[in-house]
Structure formats: structure tokens, C-alpha cells
Amino acid sequence: xxxxxxxxxxxxxxxxxxxxxxxxxxxxxxxxxxxxxxxxxxxxxxxxxxxxxxxxxxxxxxxxxxxxxxxxxxxxxxxxxxxxxxxxxxxxxxxxxxxxxxxxxxxxxxxxxxxxxxxxxxxxxxxxxxxxxxxxxxxxxxxxxxxxxxxxxxxxxxxxxxxxxxxxxxxxxxxxxxxxxxxxxxxxxxxxxxxxxxxxxxxxxxxxxxxxxxxx
Amino acid sequence: xxxxxxxxxxxxxxxxxxxxxxxxxxxxxxxxxxxxxxxxxxxxxxxxxxxxxxxxxxxxxxxxxxxxxxxxxxxxxxxxxxxxxxxxxxxxxxxxxxxxxxxxxxxxxxxxxxxxxxxxxxxxxxxxxxxxxxxxxxxxxxxxxxxxxxxxxxxxxxxxxxxxxxxxxxxxxxxxxxxxxxxxxxxxxxxxxxxxxxxxxxxxxxxxxxxxxxxxxxxxxxxxxxxxxxxxxxxxxxxxxxxxxxxxxxxxxxxxxxxxxxxxxxxxxxxxxxxxxxxxxxxxxxxxxxxxxxxxxxxxxxxxxxxxxxxxxxxxxxxxxxxxxxxxxxxxxxxxxxxxxxxxxxxxxxxxxxxxxxxxxxxxxxxxxxxxxxxxxxxxxxx
Numbered sequence: 001x002x003x004x005x006x007x008x009x010x011x012x013x014x015x016x017x018x019x020x021x022x023x024x025x026x027x028x029x030x031x032x033x034x035x036x037x038x039x040x041x042x043x044x045x046x047x048x049x050x051x052x053x054x055x056x057x058x059x060x061x062x063x064x065x066x067x068x069x070x071x072x073x074x075x076x077x078x079x080x081x082x083x084x085x086x087x088x089x090x091x092x093x094x095x096x097x098x099x100x101x102x103x104x105x106x107x108x109x110x111x112x113x114x115x116x117x118x119x120x121x122x123x124x125x126x127x128x129x130x131x132x133x134x135x136x137x138x139x140x141x142x143x144x145x146x147x148x149x150x151x152x153x154x155x156x157x158x159x160x161x162x163x164x165x166x167x168x169x170x171x172x173x174x175x176x177x178x179x180x181x182x183x184x185x186x187x188x189x190x191x192x193x194x195x196x197x198x199x200x201x202x203x204x205x206x207x208x209x210x211x212x213x214x215x216x
Numbered sequence: 217x218x219x220x221x222x223x224x225x226x227x228x229x230x231x232x233x234x235x236x237x238x239x240x241x242x243x244x245x246x247x248x249x250x251x252x253x254x255x256x257x258x259x260x261x262x263x264x265x266x267x268x269x270x271x272x273x274x275x276x277x278x279x280x281x282x283x284x285x286x287x288x289x290x291x292x293x294x295x296x297x298x299x300x301x302x303x304x305x306x307x308x309x310x311x312x313x314x315x316x317x318x319x320x321x322x323x324x325x326x327x328x329x330x331x332x333x334x335x336x337x338x339x340x341x342x343x344x345x346x347x348x349x350x351x352x353x354x355x356x357x358x359x360x361x362x363x364x365x366x367x368x369x370x371x372x373x374x375x376x377x378x379x380x381x382x383x384x385x386x387x388x389x390x391x392x393x394x395x396x397x398x399x400x401x402x403x404x405x406x407x408x409x410x411x412x413x414x415x416x417x418x419x420x421x422x423x424x425x426x427x428x429x430x431x432x433x434x435x436x437x438x439x440x441x442x443x444x445x446x447x448x449x450x451x452x453x454x455x456x457x458x459x460x461x462x463x464x465x466x467x468x469x470x471x472x473x474x475x476x477x478x479x480x481x482x483x484x485x486x487x488x489x490x491x492x493x494x495x496x497x498x499x500x501x502x503x504x505x506x507x508x509x510x511x512x513x514x515x516x517x518x519x520x521x522x523x524x525x526x527x528x529x530x531x532x533x534x535x536x537x538x539x540x541x542x543x544x545x546x547x548x549x550x551x552x553x554x555x556x557x558x559x560x561x562x563x564x565x566x567x568x569x570x571x572x573x574x575x576x577x578x579x580x581x582x583x584x585x586x587x588x589x590x591x592x593x594x595x596x597x598x599x
Binding site for chain 2: 189197
């Protein structure tokens, strides 16, 4: 009963803080779901990929935090380093993904050998971007993190995070409607440009965080 | 083949009669300044009044819109930063704003922040701009006044705001008009979508970090108005971005392309304003029966709102700001002003008048007062 209450609490925490999580992931999720002109099924797969990646990010961060001493209050320098590197990874991923989306089938061919080079990120981009988005310290995530560390062990903490994740994910379901925008080709062009703009933003964020560390 | 429509020049007296409403409106707008003590405000108000009335008269007399509009708009663009910075220095002794003053709500409000305020206001009932809702002694540029003005102008003019109201657009339009010929003639049309991308990015990011992202990091006009005091690596980077964007998009590229490049390739507010293109009663149409594709309209459109597809479709893209450049340049009168709901080509001059009365009334009220205020300060230096 106690365990059921613990996990129900995680679920409710997720449902109640879902809008904040949606706002936090929205800048990456919205262009990812609209940059390719996908079918409804394709949009669902991309959303599932993004959410799975996000869950992976949550669990990874929760594990690190657990092993780092049952606390998410990481030292400011280490926190700056983690989020600076996460920002850098996000910037690179976004830029590479946006660039790949612009490649025509002709661009993808290797000139002399006529072999089509596969897109290295195409299918996995939503999951990878979800993974990096999951590494964040938004207030609901911190609240869940603090509560999870009060559980009986690492497995319980991870399960707590998984329930929290399910609760937040309910809020992401309406974003499936973004797939309807595929009828306008311009939306995909704009979304691709948004990915570049966001790459610039995350690169800038990484520059500020990592530069701040070097600056002391 | 259809015969070209010719609006032709009007007589002086007929033009004067059409200018009379603008003269009366302008006198009403400047009556307070004309009644102020001292010579400088009176002289400034008189010069501005004469300036706006003569420009409108010339619009009526020559049937050209853009040429005369541009004189007003460029004057507004160049005089606004002077008056604004003057006030800042008088109020706080510097162009830069310290964080403490931002926290206390002393940042003058700018309309560019409006699109970024919508999501946080809707989701959290929070105004994310560090200004004050109502005017205060330390910050007369309040949020409520600017939002109300923008709303009224937008309902009447739609995207026309960018040609008559935006006090930043005049700076790049000025630089664009300095060049005799464009050095760069071909611009990748895909860049036209960039303002929409910037709009989407800044609106989404503003909802996350609960601050107007564009104002904090991307606005080129911070370079000539106010910017956060440089105290850290972050604020130094911000200042670097503001200055680079200003030099690149507001000075260098307009000089090279004769286009409003900041508006065409960056401004999220312009993209946001395009959504309201539908609210204005007047737009521009291209009569495909009259058009011989000479590309003059495409080459002269300052915001890249006309391309071959637009010509085929018979209307510019939604980024058209109703400056009238295409209508003025078209040798066959194929590009015409148009009242929505009427047949294209019918009553073009009536549509132009309808648009111009609304646009000029707003321009005199909003931009005219800015011009008069700055002129008053400059005249005060001499008199």
C-alpha cells in the first residue's frame, strides 16, 4: 500500500507539473514534429521516440544523481559543466538534424560510386533530442528528484521517475495534432529554420555556461 | 490587351482639398505642443506639422505613395533613437540599463516584445517584460499604452504597421535608400521564412525561460536604444550580438541590397504582424491580365514580398507591408490598391485614399509626436 501510494504520488506529480514540462520541451519538440512532413502514424512514432529519449534522459540523470550522493544539489561548477555540455550536444544535434533535412536525394549520393549515403540521424533524431532534453533541472524535475531519493533504493527511485514521466507525458499527447500542419510545405521549411535558430541558442547557452566556468 | 489605368497628377487645389482632413488632424495632434511655453517645442511642432502635411499633399498631387511615405518613415527612424537615448541619459545618465532598474520595472516597453508576452500571459498570467503596466515617473513608456496603440493600428492597418508605425524600420529603409544600385541582386528566397522561424523560436523559448528572448539576445536595435549594462560574459556577448546584427542587417546589407533586410530575414514582429494582414480593409493586388512580367515590382519590393509565384497568384505574399512601392513603379498599372471584397482593379485610387487616410492619421499621431519631440530637443540646443 505504501509503495502504491509512493508511485501514485509520482504519477500525480507528473500530471500536475506536465504543463511546465511541456513548456520546457516545447521549443525542441514542436520543430521536430513539424520539420518532416510525416503521416499521423509517423508523427506518433516521432513523438514516441522523443518521449522515450526523454525518459532515458530522466533515468540517466536520476541514476547519476543517486550515485552522486542521493542528492540533486550538485556543486555549481559541476552543474554548469553538465548543462553546458548538454547545451553543446543539443546544439550539435539540432544543427546536424536540420542540415540533414535539407539534403536532397541527389545530395545524399556519393558522386562517383552512385551509392546513396544513409542519413545518419533521420530516424533517431527525435529520440536523441528527447534524451538531451531530459537532462534538465526544471522545477518539477527537481521536485520529483528530491522525492525519489527518499525512496527505499535506486530501483524505487527509477520507478518513481518512470511514473512521474508517464504523468507528464499525458500533456504531450495533443502535440500529435502538429502532424496536421504537414499539408503546408512552408511549415516544414520554417521548422527546419527553427532547428537552426535553436541550435544557435543552445550553442550560445553552452558558450555562456562553459565560458563562465573558464572565467571563474 | 487591357489598357493601362492612369491615375495621373492632381491639380494643386484638388490635392489641397484632399489634404484638408490631414491638416485638421495634424493641427489637433500638435495643438498641445504648439501651446507649450518656449520657442523650441512650438517650432518643432510647426516644422513637423508642415512636414507631414506637405508629404501628404505630394502623395495626393503626384499619385505616388512610397516616395513620400519614405521621407517620413526615414525621418522617424533616424530621429527616434536620438530622442530616446536623450531621454535615457536625462533620466539615468546612460544608455545602458542596470539589472536593478530592470527588476524595478524601469525598462521602457517596446512593441517587439508583444508576441513573446502572449504565451506566458495566457499560461501563467505573468507579464514577462521588465517594464511597468502604467506610466511612472522613472518609466513613462508603459506597457498598456503601447499595446493599446499597437492593437488599434493593427486592426486598421494590419501589416501596414511596418511601413508607417515601426520606428526601427526607418533606419534600415534609410540605409537602403542611400545606395543607388543594389550590389547584391539575388537573395535566396528561402531566407524569407527566417522571421517566421525566429518568431516560433522566441515565442516557444520565452514561454520556457519566462523572459522576452528576442529582446534579451537578438534585437539589433538595442545597439541604438538601450542594452543591459555590460557586467559579465553574458552581457558582453549580448552587446556583441546586438552590435553585429545592427551593423550587418540594418546598415551593411540594406546598403548592398536596397532591401529592408532586418525586416525580411530576422524580425519576428514583422512575421507576427503578417498574421494580421487580413484585418486591414485594403491590400495590393496584381492584375495578371495587365501584367507583362517585367519584374520591376519584384525588384523594388523592399521586403521580398513579390516573386513570380506571387505575380501569377495576383497578390503579394502576406509579408506585404502596403508601402506602395510596387504600385508606384508598375508601368502598366497592373499592381493596384484594392479594397477587400471588391473586384481587383476597380477603384484603385479610392482604395489608396482609404488606406492612406488611416495610415497617415496613425503616422501623424504616433510617429509625428516622436519626430516633434526629438526636433524640439535638437532645436533647444540652438535656440
